[in-house]
Amino acid sequence: MTSPLEQKKIRITGPSVVTANRTWDGAVVYRTAQQGWSTALSDAAIVSTSDDARALLAESAADDVGAVGAYIAPVELNGGLVKPGNLREHIRSKGLTIDLLPA
Amino acid sequence: MYAYDELDRTLINERVSEFRDQVKRRLSGELTEDEFKMLRLQNGVYLQLHAYMFRVAIPYGTLSSKQLRRLAYIARRYDRGYGHFTTRQNIQFNWIKLAELPDALAELAEVGIHAMQTSGNNMRNVTSDQWAGVAPGEVEDPRIWSEILRQHTTLHPEFSFLPRKFKIAITASEHDRAAIKIHDIGLRLHKNADGETGFEVLVGGGLGRTPFIAKTIKPFVAGRDILSYVEAILRVYNQYGRRDNIYKARIKILVHELGIEKFAREVDEEWRQMGHSALTLDHSVIEEVRSRFSYPAYEKLPHMPDELKQAAHDPLFERWRKNSVAPHKVQGYSIVTLSLKPVGGPPGDATADQMDAIADLADKYSFGEIRVGHEQNLALPHVAKRDLPQLWKALDRLGLATPNVNLVTDIIACPGLDYCSLANARSIPIAQELTRRFANHDTADMIGRLHINISGCINACGHHHVGHIGILGVEKNGEEFYQITIGGRADENAQMGALIGPAVPYAEVADVIEDIVEAYLALRDRPEELFVDTVKRLGVEPFKERVYATR
Numbered sequence: 182m183t184s185p186l187e188q189k190k191i192r193i194t195g196p197s198v199v200t201a202n203r204t205w206d207g208a209v210v211y212r213t214a215q216q217g218w219s220t221a222l223s224d225a226a227i228v229s230t231s232d233d234a235r236a237l238l239a240e241s242a243a244d245d246v247g248a249v250g251a252y253i254a255p256v257e258l259n260g261g262l263v264k265p266g267n268l269r270e271h272i273r274s275k276g277l278t279i280d281l282l283p284a
Numbered sequence: 285m286y287a288y289d290e291l292d293r294t295l296i297n298e299r300v301s302e303f304r305d306q307v308k309r310r311l312s313g314e315l316t317e318d319e320f321k322m323l324r325l326q327n328g329v330y331l332q333l334h335a336y337m338f339r340v341a342i343p344y345g346t347l348s349s350k351q352l353r354r355l356a357y358i359a360r361r362y363d364r365g366y367g368h369f370t371t372r373q374n375i376q377f378n379w380i381k382l383a384e385l386p387d388a389l390a391e392l393a394e395v396g397i398h399a400m401q402t403s404g405n406n407m408r409n410v411t412s413d414q415w416a417g418v419a420p421g422e423v424e425d426p427r428i429w430s431e432i433l434r435q436h437t438t439l440h441p442e443f444s445f446l447p448r449k450f451k452i453a454i455t456a457s458e459h460d461r462a463a464i465k466i467h468d469i470g471l472r473l474h475k476n477a478d479g480e481t482g483f484e485v486l487v488g489g490g491l492g493r494t495p496f497i498a499k500t501i502k503p504f505v506a507g508r509d510i511l512s513y514v515e516a517i518l519r520v521y522n523q524y525g526r527r528d529n530i531y532k533a534r535i536k537i538l539v540h541e542l543g544i545e546k547f548a549r550e551v552d553e554e555w556r557q558m559g560h561s562a563l564t565l566d567h568s569v570i571e572e573v574r575s576r577f578s579y580p581a582y583e584k585l586p587h588m589p590d591e592l593k594q595a596a597h598d599p600l601f602e603r604w605r606k607n608s609v610a611p612h613k614v615q616g617y618s619i620v621t622l623s624l625k626p627v628g629g630p631p632g633d634a635t636a637d638q639m640d641a642i643a644d645l646a647d648k649y650s651f652g653e654i655r656v657g658h659e660q661n662l663a664l665p666h667v668a669k670r671d672l673p674q675l676w677k678a679l680d681r682l683g684l685a686t687p688n689v690n691l692v693t694d695i696i697a698c699p700g701l702d703y704c705s706l707a708n709a710r711s712i713p714i715a716q717e718l719t720r721r722f723a724n725h726d727t728a729d730m731i732g733r734l735h736i737n738i739s740g741c742i743n744a745c746g747h748h749h750v751g752h753i754g755i756l757g758v759e760k761n762g763e764e765f766y767q768i769t770i771g772g773r774a775d776e777n778a779q780m781g782a783l784i785g786p787a788v789p790y791a792e793v794a795d796v797i798e799d800i801v802e803a804y805l806a807l808r809d810r811p812e813e814l815f816v817d818t819v820k821r822l823g824v825e826p827f828k829e830r831v832y833a834t835r
Contacts (some may be wrong), residue, residue, distance in 0.1 A: 205311055206381035207335035236544040249331060267762055270702060273333050277702045279630060279712045281366065 187236050194235045195266070198225035199241045200273070201248035209273045210248050212241040218248050222263050222274050227256065285348055285653055286431055287576050288396045295439070296393045299400065303327050304386035311372055311383060326406070326444075328374075328399030329385060332705050337364075338380040339402040340392065344371040344412035344430040344454075345656040349643035352654050354395045359784035364389045365640070369624060369632045371658045371696060371747055372451070373411045378703055399662070405446045407437035407518075409491045411453045413461045414657035417579065418665045419591055420613045423473045423481060426456040428574050429510065432565070436511055441517055447525030448533035450518070451490075458776070463658055465489050465498045465778035466750055468535045469514060474504075482506040487517060487547070488539030489778075491744035496536040497778050499544045501551065507570065512563035516555035520547070556751075562567035580651035580666050585616025603725060604676055607687040618669055620650075620679065622662040623677060623686040623694065627723045630712045631697040632660030641682050649675050659735075660696055691728040692736060692801065693719040696747055700740030700757065701764075707740035708755025709764035714738055714758075717794045722801075731801060734815045737772075750774035753800060754781045755793065764790040770800065770827055771819035784828045786832070788835070796831050803830040 184253040199212040203220075211225035219225065219268040228234045232255050255266025265271040272278060288296075303323070310320040324330075328339040340355070347355075355375060359367045362384050363377040370376055380388065392398060401409050410430040417425040433452060436455050437443050443450070455462040458472035464470025470486035482504050489498025505513045517535075524542075526532040536775065539547050595601045610619040622642065634642070642662060646654050650664035650672045657663060668674060679685035688694045695718060700711030715738055722728050737751025741758075748754035754769035765787035771779030790798050801815075807826055808818045819827070 196672075202331055202335070205315075205383045207331060207379075209334060245316050268764065269333070272702060276334070278710060279702055279716060280443045280628065281630065281633070 191238065191253060192231045192234050193228070193253060193255070195230055196227050196257050196258050197234050197253050197266075198222070198227060198250050198263075200225075200254045200270070201205070201241065201250070201251040204246060204249050207249075212237060212251070216240065216244075218244075222265065225263065227258070227263065247255050261272075269277075285346060285578050285606050286343075286427070287578065289576070292396070293393075296396070296400075298395050299327070299398065300386060300389045303389060307382060307386050309630065318774045323406065324382075326400070327385075327389065327402040328402035329380075329382070330403065330705075332378065332699075332703050333334050333701075334703070335379045336382050336385070336701070338377045338385060338388065338399065339370070339374050340377070340397060340399050341402050341409045342373045342375060342397075342656050343409060343434055344416060344427040345414045345658075346416075346427065347654040347656060348395075349646040349652040349654065351395045351397055351644040352639050352646070355559065356393060356636040356643070358388050358392065359639065361391075365637075366633050367633045368630070368664070368699065369634065369656055369660050371660060371698075371745060372409060373414075373656050373658060374409060374700075377655075378699070403449075403582070404444075405448050406450065407433075407440070407443045407446075408449055408451045410434050410437075411462055411467075411658065413455045413457060413721065414655040415461060415619055415665065416456065416762050417577070417608070418612050418614075418617075418619055420819045421456050421457060422613070423456040423475060426454040426462075426471075426473055427579065428577060429471065429483075429507070429568070430454050430471070431573050431577075432511065432570070436515075440521065446518070447527045448524060448530070448535075450521070450535065451569050451714070452514070460774075460776040460778075461657065461696070463747070463750070463774040463778070465754065465776075466491055466495075466747065466774060467498060469517060470498045471510070476504045480506060483509075483510055485513060485517075488536040488544070490534055490536040491747060491749045492534070493531055493742050494534075494537060494540075495555040495744070495780050496540060497780065498536075501544060501548045508567070511565055512558055513551075513555055515563055516551045517768075520550045520555050524550070529772045580653075582614045582617060582666070583668070585668055585670065585718045587615050589616070591670040591673055595676075601673060601676055603729070604680075604685050604687040605672060607691070607729075608685070608689045609672060612666070614666075616669055619673060620662065620664045620667045620672070620675065621657075621689045622684045623689055624661050624684070625688055625694050625719065626683050626686050627719045628716050629683075629719070631695050634662075638682055638684065641678075642684070645675065645678055659694065661694070687725055688728055688734070690733045692722045693728055694733050695719065695736045695738060696751070697738040698740050698745035700746075704740060704745075706743055707757065708759040709740050709766065711738040711740040711746055711755075712755060712822055714755060714757075714766070714790070714793050718797055721779060721798060729767065730811070731805065732811070732814055734772075734801070736797070747774060748772075749780045750778060751781060752814075752819075753797060755797075758787055760787065766793045768793075768796060768800070768831070770824055771816060773816050782824045784824050785832050792835070799831050800827050803827050
């Protein structure tokens with residue numbers, strides 16, 4: 182869980198979401214505006230200010246049974262679509278970038 | 285093979301029951317993640333990018349066919365049908381569900397497999413030469429000592445909360461296949477001038493953020509004293525190791541800061557106070573452990589059977605035999621390495637179907653035994669030479685006969701950013717692209733022995749520092765870049781590679797490696813001069829010039 186001290190330091194520079202891994206199976210999940218978790222990035226609550234990000238993270242981290250390791254992740258908004266904001270989040274959202282079988 | 289006794293079986297089963305209760309309490313909310321994290325790590329469970337990752341120990345790299353079939357079953361039943369063999373004789377499953385982990389552990393326990401010592405700040409899986417017990421010229425089977433250390437350290441309270449993780453590797457051959465010089469403690473079995481068997485003890489090796497080659501702390505410790513001497517080292521580490529800074533917590537930092545002479549004096553004083561008593565190994569204890577290792581009833585076979593003479597006419601078979609088949613200590617037998625590095629495949633991965641098939645081949649051709657090496661390949665350690673042609677055909681059908689062992693496409697790679705929460709950059713696609721670039725086996729043969737190691741971050745799970753060519757993924761302004769080192773090696777002459785220049789972007793890595801290899805081919809003074817020897821002779825400058833002249 183992000184410590185209160187660390188949460189105070191959080192600054193965001195663009196649209197962001199809170200993401201974590203679901204506790205029972207580890208699946209990638211996103212915090213929704215309904216205070217739940219969804220495996221779809223499109224369901225995620227989008228925050229645009231640091232205060233809102235801190236509040237969403239604090240609320241998410243309090244749900245320790247539902248999901249583990251909540252943190253703020255950048256996203257890109259494009260014509261109503263939400264896309265991961267960096268490669269790490271792209272991989273978490275879309276899956277492996279590799280072929281599992283020899284090609 | 286080592287046969288577990290009732291005590292081992294009880295311990296493993298009790299551990300499963302304990303973890304089942306811990307998982308139940310975690311899922312109910314009785315335990316927070318902060319409380320649970322250390323407990324799951326002590327059972328090999330990490331949280332990675334997409335899911336929990338489950339790391340299972342393969343002590344000293346020895347597996348029975350029954351155990352490998354169970355690993356295949358776990359991959360199929362609880363994961364996505366494959367597993368990843370690591371650089372420390374473990375296997376990892378990447379997609380396992382926490383709620384199902386206790387069942388998976390229980391099914392592994394039925395065949396004597398567990399996940400203890402695969403994570404946490406304790407003694408990790410004690411590794412050894414994957415050819416232990418079968419390599420010609422070996423002093424004796426080093427796994428006996430790995431097993432003694434495993435038994436002594438498993439759940440030992442003094443070693444369960446060390447300043448940081450602690451890794452030991454043991455070899456008994458002149459040529460080090462266990463990479464002992466990059467371990468916290470490296471043990472080299474040898475005989476002293478009186479013919480007594482004991483260990484050269486090395487300490488303070490390791491890679492990661494601050495890499496060091498281990499230093500010899502004692503040239504000879506008799507076998508009966510090895511437990512007490514290792515414990516003395518651990519006690520000094522436990523007392524003085526840095527717990528305030530995770531980046532300075534490994535024993536290598538302590539050895540470096542104190543200096544090997546002062547560290548050795550501290551260990552000797554601790555050892556003297558211990559009095560060599562309780563931990564001095566009785567001959568009977570050593571022999572009891574030795575007796576629990578079983579060895580095949582080898583037949584008396586000819587050195588060159590007719591089957592092998594006939595098959596030698598097939599150039600494809602001969603290429604594979606020369607590359608993947610090694611001499612055995614018993615006449616008429618061979619050690620066969622199974623490459624888990626097919627062109628375009630993720631290094632070290634095996635599907636459940638492949639694992640099942642390898643188990644069947646082990647039963648048919650290798651007395652039911654399989655070995656796992658730190659280079660992320662498998663081996664069948666007892667194959668009769670007369671069976672090599674048939675085995676080759678079977679392996680080829682399974683995609684396990686790529687004749688690239690120790691060649692440029694036999695790449696060691698960590699899971700990288702495709703899986704790992706610590707990674708800054710991807711490793712596997714770099715490896716896959718390189719295997720495609722060097723897919724021509726004639727070219728790979730012509731290049732000769734060349735080890736490429738790739739890590740997706742500074743933690744160095746891909747051992748990039750000691751690759752003949754090392755590739756380290758870093759992140760720059762949100763983009764993947766890679767630092768290239770050359771001249772490293774992990775064997776008895778271990779040394780760190782030297783950086784050749786600024787990091788290059790993802791898209792250019794394969795081109796850069798091709799440039800380095802082409803430079804080597806132009807610079808080597810004869811075809812037999814290995815890449816790493818050319819670098820030693822000429823230094824990095826000619827390679828640097830070639831790579832950066834046009835970039």
